[in-house]
Amino acid sequence: MPRQINPAGSDPTAIGEVSAPPFARLPEPAPLFSRRAERWNALAAGHDLGPYLRFLAALADVQHRIQEGLAGPEMPDAAARERARSFGMPPLDRGNLAPDTAAETLDRLIVAASEIKKTVAAADALDRLKQATPAKRGDMVRNVLADAIPMEALAEHVYVAAALQVHFARLAARLDARALVPVGDGACPACGSPPTSSIIVGWQGAHGARFCACSLCGTLWNYVRIKCTLCGSTKGIGYQEIDGGPGTVKAETCDSCGCYVKILHQHKDPGLDPVADDVATLGLDILVREGGYRRGSVNPFLIGY
Known part of the structure; x- marks a missing residue:
């Protein structure tokens, strides 16, 4: 695994393709x-x-x-x-x-x-x-x-x-997704839990939209791109990845709160899972933490690492 991080000043993926994504998608x-x-x-x-x-x-x-x-x-x-x-x-x-x-x-x-x-x-x-x-x-x-x-x-x-x-x-799964409302940055609208990661989806009608993935109930909720999923800041947002990787999993870093949350480009690789791929990219966590950022998301299968 290359021991370098490739920083990016902005998220390069086009966002003009988004057309009225739903606010929330309940788990199955x-x-x-x-x-x-x-x-x-x-x-x-x-x-x-x-x-x-x-x-x-x-x-x-x-x-x-x-x-x-x-x-x-x-x-x-x-x-x-x-x-x-x-x-x-x-x-x-x-x-x-x-x-x-x-x-x-x-x-x-x-x-x-x-x-x-x-x-x-x-x-x-x-x-x-x-x-x-x-x-x-x-x-x-x-x-x-x-x-x-x-x-x-x-x-x-x-x-x-x-x-x-x-x-x-x-x-x-028994809730009405249409009845869910935003409850604050970094909080699932269904159960209030923090995200495990966020994903850029390729769904029809929502291609290129970003959704946070709840660490507890699995609900996905729509969240603005290039904005910290934890504190809501739009300043000092960066994207880091391991050099030579496929570019599908990055760490979205925030200079305002000093934290990071991984962002998965599921529209490029539909197989990406917000929990599984978070664990499998532990090397990225190690490198980003060496850069002074704290992990701001929650994954019960990574606690202790």
Whole structure:
């Protein structure tokens, strides 16, 4: 991997092709995780992180499989959703989730994840999660939703985060995308979570538009190009990539807040996944951080790196 970064003063992709993109696109839980599993498996071939990417592929397949027969998640009532909309708040309140509402999803994931190939450390972490009391598991759920995962228990929390992604994707899928409103820079309009990355799409009617990808529920929301997805600044925005790469994954850096979020050019490579390719381009994170920028996005599968 070349140890250089190629800076760019502006995003070179044409933006004149955009025609009335939708504000939000809700996740489709059924294919979401199976496609991500396929992407991770494809990325693993010949990759320095190959074993880890294959583990994540197996975990994403678990996320897909545990949905069959899973009871429908309990939605906030219509009045609560309308109240949230009127105050510019997300209809799914990640800060107010009762941990037991996701207990069945977590239980299923723990059982299914027991069958996949994993390292000794990952197996030990799963055993600790199995043995945890309901109260302890509830604490882990709250840690993930508060983005406050303790360093000494990162591995256990990866499984909890995977279960919560399934739970919130299924919740978000039941919303009305037309009823979602902006709730602030760097916040998903469905659940309020930060983005994992942003993508430039090639969809018909929205070609060249940029969407942020929620790190929790998987909702995509339209966001202006050449603007920091975290602080909203349009000044000091730059794009960095590893020299000699395909130019499909870059780090959008912001001098105003000192952070960066990756931007994936999915219109050039439709196979790019906002979560999977974020993990697979860890080398870009390392180089950009060496330049003094902080990672501003959240990916539960990169915590600790």
